[in-house]
Amino acid sequence: MCCLTKFISRVQSLRLTSFTATSAIGTGLAATLAALREQRSGIARKKWETLDFDACIGEVPGLDTLALRDDLAIFDCRNNRLAQLALEQDGFEQSVRDVITRYGSKRVGVFLGTSTSGILSSEIAYRHRDAASGKLPANHDYRHTHNSYSSADFVRRYFGLQGPAFVVSTACSSSAKVFGSAQRMLASGLLDAAIVGGVDSLCLTTLYGFNSLQLVSSNPCKPFDINRDGISIGDGAAFLLVEKAENAVHDDILMSGIGESSDAHHMSTPHPEGLGARLAMQAALKMSGLQPSDISYINLHGTSTHNNDDAEDKGVTAIFGTETPCSSTKGHLGHTLGAAGAIEAIICALALKNNFAPGGVGTETIDPQLHCNYLLSNLEQPMRHALSNSFGFGGSNCSLVFSKITA
Incomplete structure (x- = not known):
């Protein structure tokens, strides 16, 4: 009989039946794992859209020319194209259809996170507004593109689902929090399965917005580095x-x-002391029944801003001390905002399955004021449990624990 640990309750846990990720480091799991193994970054400096400054971004190529399925054409925007690209990888679509066959379309939910959804479609429409009235073009479909619910609506219709669906938008913790939504729905007996995740795509609002806060680095981000100076934004689903x-x-x-x-x-x-982050990590450990010493690896939120990395370091070391291996993978693919929690959950799953903790990319000299065990290179070791942190603006924090069943 397979066991995990005597402490973990399978009644509360969720099984990751199938998963897939697409970002600047690759389309699908094989490409993502290869980039982690090779410590390769997908962040590049380029002129994007109508930006009036060069930005270092993590862009998924080909989205501008990707066509949505004919029956989903009303959803056409960069964000939903990215969602479709991701859904088509790793046999994920077939796994969902198998579950629908098993449980029925009303017993499968959709809970997704996003930060800005398809806002780029409105930014483009605004350029073409009527000169006299200021009205947006008649063909601009806000409901199916810019609207935050658009991504969940798109996925729900993609699979012909009839179960509950909604979108969480709590900035950078959005697609981590959806795990809680699904867990509660399944525990209550309302559902038998759920699609969770997140999708966020590059847009001018976030690039100009973070730049106005002086939080965008002019170089690829370098989390926990003494010379860190801001984030790099990326596409992700x-x-x-x-x-x-x-x-x-x-x-x-x-x-x-x-x-x-x-x-x-x-x-x-x-x-500044990482108190909210600490509460989230402690609650995740409590639900899992684990002790801090049981955690093999921590995927840090690690945005590469001075305040975030400093506060997270304080929160992590207050609970875990200075020995638990940690890293941020935002140096690989950029900060994917509302998709970050789900992508980094999958990175934890890949780390557990392949028994390695990924070293950070971009970081050269660790800030001596930060004391967690930040990895600059991959660490090959047996992996049982990993923790992933996602912390959003306004102090909206979420920590997830992932565990591998071993014989």
Whole structure:
């Protein structure tokens, strides 16, 4: 009989039945894993759209020419094209259809995170507004593109689902929090399975907005580096099919713990002592039944801003001390905002399955004021449990624990 640990309750856990990720480091799991293994970054400096400054971004190529399925044409925008590209990878679509056959279309939910959804479509429409009235073009479909619910609506219709669906938009913690939404729905008996994840694509609002806050680096980001000076924004989409963990088998990955907090310290700055982050991590550990020493690897939120990395380091070391291997993977693919939680959840799953902790990319000299065990190179080691942090503006925090079932 397969076991995980005597402490973890499979009643509360979610089994990751299937998952897929697409970002600047690759389309699908094989490409993503290869980039992690090679410590390769997908961030590049380029002139994007109508930006009046050169930005270092993590762009997924080919989205401008990708065509949506004919029956989903009303959803056409960069964000939903990215969603479709991701859904088509790693056999994910077939896994979902198999679950629909097993449970029925009303018993599968869709819970996704996004920050800006398809806002680029409105930015482009605004350039073409009527000179006299200021009206946007008649063919601009806000409901199916810019609207935050657009991504969940798109995925729901892509699969012909009839179960509950909604979008969480809590900035950078959005697609981590959806795991909690799914866990509660399945635990209540309302659903048998759910698609969770997130999708966020490059747009002018976030690039200009973060730049106005002086949070965008002029170089590829370097988390936890003494010379870090801001984020690099990237495209990203990730989807996971989750079910109850009761029938999980050897080598399956479970979401065994989730912790959420809202410290509301400041609109855009984390609590300087990382108190909200600490509460989220402690709650995730409590649900999983694990001790800090049980965690093999921490995927840090690690945005590469001075305040975030400093506060997160304080929160992490207060709970885990200075020995647990940690890194941020935003140096690989950029900050994918509302998709970051789901993508980094999948990175944790890949790390657990392949028994390695990924070293950070871009970081050269670790800030001596930061004390967690930040990895500059990949660490090959047995992996049992990993924790992933996602912390959003306004103190909206979420930590997830993932665990591998071993014989």
